[in-house]
Amino acid sequence: AQSVAQPEDQVNVAEGNPLTVKCTYSVSGNPYLFWYVQYPNRGLQFLLKYITGDNLVKGSYGFEAEFNKSQTSFHLKKPSALVSDSALYFCAVRDWGQAGTALIFGKGTTLSVSS
Amino acid sequence: NAGVMQNPRHLVRRRGQEARLRCSPMKGHSHVYWYRQLPEEGLKFMVYLQKENIIDESGMPKERFSAEFPKEGPSILRIQQVVRGDSAAYFCASSPGGQTNTGELFFGEGSRLTVL
Numbered sequence: 001a002q003s004v005a006q007p008e009d010q011v012n013v014a015e016g017n018p019l020t021v022k023c024t025y026s027v028s029g030n031p032y033l034f035w036y037v038q039y040p041n042r043g044l045q046f047l048l049k050y051i052t053g054d055n056l057v058k059g060s061y062g063f064e065a066e067f068n069k070s071q072t073s074f075h076l077k078k079p080s081a082l083v084s085d086s087a088l089y090f091c092a093v094r095d096w097g098q099a100g101t102a103l104i105f106g107k108g109t110t111l112s113v114s115s
Numbered sequence: 116n117a118g119v120m121q122n123p124r125h126l127v128r129r130r131g132q133e134a135r136l137r138c139s140p141m142k143g144h145s146h147v148y149w150y151r152q153l154p155e156e157g158l159k160f161m162v163y164l165q166k167e168n169i170i171d172e173s174g175m176p177k178e179r180f181s182a183e184f185p186k187e188g189p190s191i192l193r194i195q196q197v198v199r200g201d202s203a204a205y206f207c208a209s210s211p212g213g214q215t216n217t218g219e220l221f222f223g224e225g226s227r228l229t230v231l
Contacts, residue, residue, distance in 0.1 A: 032218040043119075043206060043222040044158070051218065090158060094218055102148050102171060103220055107157035 002027045004093050006106035013081045014114050021076040021109045023091030033074040034092040034103060035065055044090060050074060061085070081113045117142065119223035120189075121207050127229045134194040134201070136226045140209030146170075147190040148220060149182060152204040164190060165212065197230045204228075 003026045013019045025031055032051055036044040048059025055067045065076045074091060088110050092103040120139040128134050140147050149161040160174040164184035175182065179197075184190040194201055204227045208220035 034219055036222075041225075041227075043224045044208075046219050046221070049219055102160045102163045102174075103218075104160065105150075105158040107155075 002093050002095055002104045004091050004104055004106035006089075006091055006109045008109050009107075010110045010112065012112045012114065015083050016080050019078050019081045019085070019111065019113070021089050021091075021111060023074045023076065023106060024072050025074060025091070025093040026072065027093055027095045029095045031074075032094040033065075033067060034094075035059065035063070035074075035076050036090045036092065036105075038088040038090065038108070040087075047076070047089075081111075083113050083115050086111055086113045119207055119209050119221055121205075121223035121226050123226060124224060125227050125229070127231060128197050129231050130198055131196050134197050134228055136192040136194075136205050136207075136228070137189040138192070138207030138209075138223060139189040140207075141221050143211055144209035144221070145212045146210045147184050148208045148210075149190075149192050150206045150208065152206060152225070158206070161192070194228070197228070199230045202228055202230045 005024045007022055034049045035047040037047055038044050047063050048057050050057045050067045058064045063078050065074055067074050088108045090108045091106045094103050119141055122137050147164045150158045151161055152158050162175045162182045163171040167186050179195045181193045204225045206222055206225045208222045210220050
């Protein structure tokens with residue numbers, strides 16, 4: 001069975017500092033990995049994905065994520081946080097071998113960036 | 116190109132009534148997914164449908180909940196005899212099928228159900 005863990009309910013950083021939001025996953029085969037962001041009372045917006053290839057994936061709004069197969073992790077990073085990055089972030093996974101199946105999401109991590 | 120459209124955005128029902136939530140996928144998308152979001156619990160998968168077929172309903176409660184995606188018209192998530200515990204945000208997502216499916220889902224803005 002697929003699963004995703006986001007070990008931190010909340011991450012607090014000061015504006016201008018680097019941020020990391022952690023994600024680990026479990027799949028039986030090879031993973032498709034995703035990050036989404038949700039602002040209050042809105043739907044989820046796609047940020048980036050890892051399918052195959054380079055382990056460092058770049059996405060929207062200056063975010064990037066690094067796929068680490070040995071640690072089964074896919075942490076989200078940004079070199080310099082903005083107050084407007086404050087939102088709820090979800091990591092999600094799907095098994096390569098199960099085309100068309102649903103994404104399984106973590107519980108989410110609230111990112112709070114202070115000015 | 117319109118995104119995933121959900122309606123109503125907000126729905127209030129009394130206990131025992133029925134709730135119907137509608138979702139029109141993005142143009143060209145033939146796969147629809149429903150998720151439920153509760154505070155502190157994240158996003159829980161409910162059901163995955165293609166036109167006229169339920170592919171995976173492993174996350175759907177066995178009673179009172181049903182979903183359909185007819186040949187014509189939107190996908191509908193139906194909750195019969197609602198209880199207070201059904202109060203949540205329900206999100207629909209869509210994706211294209213076949214070789215164009217690279218995995219990400221496109222989400223609607225959600226329908227927020229409040230049961231009084």
